[in-house]
Amino acid sequence: MIHARGVAKHFLTRGARVEALRPVDLDVARGAFVSIIGPSGCGKSTLLRIIAGLETASEGTLTIESAADQRAGFVFQDAVLLPWLSAEENVRFPLDAAGVPRDEGDATARRLLALVGLQGFEKALPRALSGGMRQRVSIARALSYDPPLLLMDEPFGALDLLTRDRLNDELLTIWTATKKTIIFVTHSVEEAAYLSDRVVVMSPRPGSIKKIYDSPLARPRGERTKLDPAFHQLMADLRRDLA
Amino acid sequence: MTSRAIWRRPLETIAAVGAFCLAWDLYVRWTDAPSYLLPPPADVGAALIQSAASGELAHHLLYTLQNLILGYGAGALLGVAAGVALAKSPRLDRALGGPILFLQTAPKIALAPLFVIWFGLGLASKIALIISLVFFPVLVGTMVGLRSLDSRFADLARLLRLGVWRRLWLIELRAGLPDIFVGLRIGAVQAVVGAILGEWMSGRQGLGYLMTFASATYKTPLLFGAVVLTALLGIAVYQLVETAERRLLSWRDAP
Known part of the structure; x- marks a missing residue:
């Protein structure tokens, strides 16, 4: 569905070149649920905005397989309703x-x-x-x-934990019902591990992809997932990479 | 709001106006002020009624009202259009920003005689004066409104691939409406000033003319009446704009 090759972003401030995102390669399969996780300043939102067409990459090529007139769906961190x-x-x-x-x-x-x-x-x-x-x-x-592709930029980051848990489950239901490809940016290890097929870990300054995990967890996910030792192993791995 | 609370404000206003008229009347009686300096309120009312009965008052009032509506409407439309153009085009703003600031700070009242020279003694110069007074506050309000657009709304417009006009109409003008209304409210007050001033300077119609006529012929009660009517007209126009604002911006306060 999405193929990014050497996609990078830098900009000039007062003549100095600032690297927001080092060249990254990323493939996202059709219908996949991919999370991008990392601390602030790691370029995860920049990468998402490039995929959405809200920003242009300074380098590299980005291919999105969908009809030319198809717009991506985008969910902002704080709703942005009119x-x-x-x-x-x-x-x-x-x-x-x-x-x-x-x-x-x-x-x-x-x-x-x-x-x-x-x-x-x-x-x-x-x-x-x-x-x-x-x-x-x-x-x-x-x-x-x-839209075939749903991009979500820390959509539940500002919500309380109970609401966030509920919306995570609802999002999975919607994803199953609509068969969208979802790219989900978050800074929550648990959210990334619980929701995703793949978790992309990014590191900051300059932003780059550190590691990509394929989730060992079965679907559908639910309360049982949270008791699965593999879930906790994945979270431990993610935490180690983020530290 | 209870029904008693609804009635409270108008009643308070009537009581305040009544008290003012009473004080005015008592002052005139005690000081024995001559009527051509300070007529008692009853004389002012009588002069108004007499003028109304002859049909003269309605004629002047309607003339002023017509100029107000034409001038205010045109000034507001031009102001919004120019504000959009300047907010959208940095080049236009660089070229015209300076002259516009100059014109905006220049007292338009001082330009009034110039309008008479340019547009003659008739309707055109009066409308032009009102437009010049309404135009600038609305222009500035529109520019502020469009410039302060939430960048996330701009993102949304880009995501949905909205064209320039759809984006302007569906998002920018609506988001900027609170600021545009600041300009519209200032413009409403200015428009009344402009309407009266224009009639003051030339012509034989309108409340402004009625004032010059009454003062030149020492009909002081009629002069007072015209002043009161002008004030009421100003309040009515302002209230009208405020009502429109409340309706259009109800999403701001209503849950």
């Missing part, structure tokens, strides 16, 4: 902006809000929703135009 639109209108926004007929957008928005567990909140404005609910709306919005 505050003047209701939950439903926010979910529908990409469709409305693309001129999709109203009833079609309506149906999609309702279906997706139900998928993320927000039935009955269609008319609520973002400021009336909790952080977790806002993030659910934002996930529904990213899914509205049915």
Whole structure:
């Protein structure tokens, strides 16, 4: 699905060249759930933004296998909902902006809000929703135009642990139901180990890929996964690499 | 809000106005001030009623109102359009930013006679004066609003591959609306000043003309009446803009 070869990012500040991301190679298979983990300043968000097309790589080639007009779905760390639109209108926004007929957008928005567990909140404005609910709306919005690729930039980083655990499980359900390819940036070892098929560990200054783990854990994941010794071994490995 | 609370504010306002008129009336009686200097409130009311009965008042009021609507509408539209252009084009901003700052700080009131020379004694010069007063605050508000766009909204627009106009209409103008309304509110006050001033300087119509006419002919009660009406007109225009703002920006305060 995604092939990155020697993708790097640097920029100039006052004539000095700052390396944000050293050349990285990364392959992501169609339908895979890949996490990118690392401390702040390791370039993980930069890599994600390059894949999303929000930034351009300074070097290297990036190939994304999808129809040319396919946009990636993107979930920001803090939802980034338009505050003047209701939950439903926010979910529908990409469709409305693309001129999709109203009833079609309506149906999609309702279906997706139900998928993320927000039935009955269609008319609520973002400021009336909790952080977790806002993030659910934002996930529904990213899914509205049915992108094959879903990019998530620390989507649950600002949420409390209970909400985060619940949303992790819901995300896996959505992933199974929609068969998206997901790239998930996080700084939580547990989240990365629990969710992913592959975990990419990055190290900072300058940002680069340190190691890539293929998860030994079976699917579907759930409470049993968290008791699996292999889960704890993976978390221990990740922690060691991050230290 | 309870029904008593709803009535409280208008009642308080009426009481305050009543107390003011009473004090005014008592002052006139005690000091025996001549009517051409300070007419009692009853005379002012009588002059207004007399002028209204002849149809004259409505004529002047409607003329001023028409100029206000035309000038304010055109000034606001031009201000938003120019603000968008300057916010979107750094080159245009570099070229025009200086002259605009100069024009903005120059007292437009001083330009009023120039407008008469340029646009004549009729409607055009009056509208031009109002436009010049409304244009700049709206321009600045629009620029501030568009410039302060949350960079994540810009990311969202890029992700969704919105074109320039869709991005402007669906995201930027709406996100910038609170700042645009700051300009619109300042513009509303300025527009009334401009409307009255324009009529003051030339022509035979409008509340501003009524004032010069009343003062030139020592009809002081009528002059007071025109002043009061102008103040009420200003308040009404401001309230109208505020109401529009409350409705359009209800997402800011309502849960």
